[in-house]
Amino acid sequence: MKDRLERVLKRIESAARKVGRDPKEITLVAVSKTFPASAVREGFSLGLRNFGENRAQELREKAQHLQDLDITWHFIGRIQTNKVKYFLPIVEYVHSVWREEELQEIEKRASKIKKTLKVFIEMNISGEESKAGIRENEIRIFLEKALQYEHIEVVGLMTMAPLVGNPEDVRWVFRRLREIRDKLSKEYPSLKELSMGMSNDFEVAVEEGATFVRIGTAIFGPRK
Numbered sequence: 001m002k003d004r005l006e007r008v009l010k011r012i013e014s015a016a017r018k019v020g021r022d023p024k025e026i027t028l029v030a031v032s033k034t035f036p037a038s039a040v041r042e043g044f045s046l047g048l049r050n051f052g053e054n055r056a057q058e059l060r061e062k063a064q065h066l067q068d069l070d071i072t073w074h075f076i077g078r079i080q081t082n083k084v085k086y087f088l089p090i091v092e093y094v095h096s097v098w099r100e101e102e103l104q105e106i107e108k109r110a111s112k113i114k115k116t117l118k119v120f121i122e123m124n125i126s127g128e129e130s131k132a133g134i135r136e137n138e139i140r141i142f143l144e145k146a147l148q149y150e151h152i153e154v155v156g157l158m159t160m161a162p163l164v165g166n167p168e169d170v171r172w173v174f175r176r177l178r179e180i181r182d183k184l185s186k187e188y189p190s191l192k193e194l195s196m197g198m199s200n201d202f203e204v205a206v207e208e209g210a211t212f213v214r215i216g217t218a219i220f221g222p223r224k
């Protein structure tokens, strides 16, 4: 894991430098889904502090074994409203919010424990039917709704690019998300962050302005 992580960090750094960005602007979220708590512990010992999970119960269980570590947890998966209660007390960030009922449930649970969640709105840029996320023509209305909630801080936009052989083929997806962020942030300055880029395509995402990359395989190895 040490070698893999070093390579990932170097690649983030050189992608950032290539476009004149400071690599420190980029938060690496290590996606530990399907890997045991011991893998997270190893990642932590190598310097990782941000970890992402996509299943509520898996996250809760893993976090229970890692309470002695000062980890910042991210929920990055499809949200089932009846399971928000499992991850909400644990996570600082939710990357995948795109339906009103999710906002309502997060607000309800967060207000109960007097916590403010940092939230990314997930967008479907590629237009694939199977993909979660808000379409471009609906983002403004959704954002305005999201901004009304007292215990939700909308920090940015998130997207997942289609899986392709050549990451250059999805550069336009990342560029489009950045353009939408740039436009909206003139009116809504809290909208700063871009969560985009995974093992296959993170360098292109960094070149296009990603401030959070979500990387699993390239750090932990292939999932079963």
Ligand SMILES: *Cc1c(COP(=O)(O)O)cnc(C)c1O
Pocket (backbone or CB within 6 Å): 031, 033, 054, 076, 077, 160, 198, 199, 200, 214, 215, 216, 217, 218
């Ligand atoms: C699994 C997952 C990732 C990481 O994928 P890798 O290809 O293993 O880097 C990133 N984001 C989301 C939302 C995921 O579900």
